[in-house]
Amino acid sequence: MNKFKKEALRQHCEAREGLTPDQVAKLDAQQALAGKVGERARSIHAYLFDEEYAFMYADAFGEPRPSAETIMSKNAYRKEHGLPLLDHEGKAPDFQEATMEHCMNIARKEIVDQGLEDTSPFLERLQAELDDRVKSLHPEKKPFEFRASTPYMPGQFDAIYLEQELPSGCRLVAFDDDPYIAVAVLKGDEQLFTLLCANLNVTVAYIEANLDALVRDEV
Secondary structure: OOHHHHHHHHHHHHHOOOOOHHHHHHHHHHHHHHHHHHHHHHHHHHHHOOHHHHHHHHHHHOOOOOOHHHHHHHHHHHHHOOOOOOOOOOOOOOOOHHHHHHHHHHHHHHHHHOOOOOOOHHHHHHHHHHHHHHHOOOOOOOOEEEEOOOOOOOOOOOOEEEEEEOOOOOEEEEEEEOOEEEEEEEEOOEEEEEEEEOOHHHHHHHHHHOHHHHHOOOO
């Protein structure tokens, strides 16, 4: 057990000291619900505000800045919801703070108010829109930079950007591997492959559409 897990366990035990079994059960349920809300909010944020991730990699990979049309489209949504606007380069003035709270509110509404713990209509719509964009790519064009020769997982100090279950039963973990984003795919405890990319959302959609071929190392 690493020091982060030990610290989490210590805090878990301290928070329950002196509580009755019913109080412990209530606290467990509250924290489990909060965990689901946070996980969904992070997933929604990665799709809805992908410009906040893409901007970090524009310089490193020599990718073009967002077009004026893209900035205008993104700012239209931000203005409608009272969020900080992007500047002329497509940069957000307060990286993730206001937009993450916006996504937390969406997740709370779905999970807490509507009871949708296992499905997210909002996220499904965003994913469908991205799938349409990926399908429009040329078949030979890969959205990731390269594939690691040996699969690997994040270290204890690497920031985790996204964790999600795939329809196939595999699990995907995206994490910081400066200057790239690493995306690892697992089946149970078996590490299948790790891709390094600049655009997380498009790479995740590509993995979902080409999982079998990626497992066989055919793409």
